[in-house]
Every structure is written in C-alpha cells, then in structure tokens.
Amino acid sequence: MIESQHTEFKRNWRDDYLKWIAGFANAEGGRLLLGIADDGNVVGLENAERLLEDIPNKVRDTLGIVVDVNLKRSHNLCFIEVVVEPYPYPVSYKGEYHYRTGSTKQELKGAALDRFLLQKQGLHWDGVPVPRLTVNQLNTTTIQLFKQRALTSSPS
Structure with a gap:
C-alpha cells in the first residue's frame, strides 16, 4: 500500500486529522487509515475500540458530515479505516x-478558495451578481468591447 490522492496513513489519531477528512470530503473522497506507518506497514492501534465511537462523533460535531469508520485487522494488529x-x-x-x-x-x-466555493455552488465568477450595482453604473463602451472580443475569440 502507498499513500495517494485517495489514501492517507497515520500511526495514531489526533483531532488535527479532521482537516484531512475535510480535505477528502472537498475533493474526490478517500480513506484515512489509522495504525498504519508511512511505509504502508500496519503498526496497530491500542485504543481502536474507543476510536470507533470517538471519530464518528468528532467528525459529525466538527465537520457536519458522516463518515464510515471500520475496524480492520492484519497479523493480529488492529487498525481503523475512515471512509470519506x-x-x-x-x-x-x-x-x-x-x-x-x-x-x-x-x-x-485567496483565489483558490474563491474558485473552490464558486465551483461547489455550480457558479462561475462571471455569473455572480454584484450587490447594489445599477444599470446606470455600467460602462456601455466596455460592454461592447467585451462582446466584440467574445464574438471573435469564440469557436464557430
């Protein structure tokens, strides 16, 4: 096993790993594997049964989402899989x-956050209304220039 876009290894649990869970939820989803070293070898978790209850509650309370938390075993060592x-x-x-x-x-x-938030809402920057802007405040010369450039740059 190796870490990838959809898989992250952690030796133990820290509440800071809620950031990783949010990251998976905001991207393509993924799995956080606890009790696994960075090289992919199972090292086990001593408190796995307690984490089976704690992690889902912390995820729900902090992030407002629900994840699957599964207890796994390999060579008599317990580890946890958090599926996001x-x-x-x-x-x-x-x-x-x-x-x-x-x-x-x-x-x-910054701009990456703006783009992400618009994308999640199914919007583009040019479709977002500008509050309190009236038609009289628009520059008609600029609008005509924009239309001309759009017509000449668009594929037919």
Missing part, C-alpha cells in the same frame, strides 16, 4: 477549507 465520500457542498474545519490533492492536504486560501 466526496461531498457536493463545501466542508469546513473551524472556518478553514482543506482539499486533498495528490498525497497532500492543502488549505485553500
């Missing part, structure tokens, strides 16, 4: 938005 489905709406961790790309978790900020 992709969500159609943005999932935040304490106001932060994370995204899984490659084998990394990225915090989205």
Whole structure:
C-alpha cells in the first residue's frame, strides 16, 4: 500500500486529522487509515475500540458530515479505516477549507478558495451578481468591447 490522492496513513489519531477528512470530503473522497506507518506497514492501534465511537462523533460535531469508520485487522494488529465520500457542498474545519490533492492536504486560501466555493455552488465568477450595482453604473463602451472580443475569440 502507498499513500495517494485517495489514501492517507497515520500511526495514531489526533483531532488535527479532521482537516484531512475535510480535505477528502472537498475533493474526490478517500480513506484515512489509522495504525498504519508511512511505509504502508500496519503498526496497530491500542485504543481502536474507543476510536470507533470517538471519530464518528468528532467528525459529525466538527465537520457536519458522516463518515464510515471500520475496524480492520492484519497479523493480529488492529487498525481503523475512515471512509470519506466526496461531498457536493463545501466542508469546513473551524472556518478553514482543506482539499486533498495528490498525497497532500492543502488549505485553500485567496483565489483558490474563491474558485473552490464558486465551483461547489455550480457558479462561475462571471455569473455572480454584484450587490447594489445599477444599470446606470455600467460602462456601455466596455460592454461592447467585451462582446466584440467574445464574438471573435469564440469557436464557430
């Protein structure tokens, strides 16, 4: 086993890993495997049974989503698989938005966050209304120039 876009290994549980779960939910989904070393070998978890209850509750309470948490065994060692489905709406961790790309978790900020939030709503920047803008405030010369460029640059 290796880490990938859809798989992350952690030796144990820390509440900080809720960011990874949010990242999977905001991307294509994935699996967080606890009790697995970075090299993919099972190292086991001592508190696996307690985590079976704690993790789903923390995910629900902090992220507002539901994940599957499964107890697995390999060579008499317990490990946990947290299965995260992709969500159609943005999932935040304490106001932060994370995204899984490659084998990394990225915090989205600035233009990347704007693009992500619009995409999750099925919008594009040019379809978002500008509050309190009236028709009289529009520059007709600029609009005509935009239309001309759009006509000449679009494939027929």
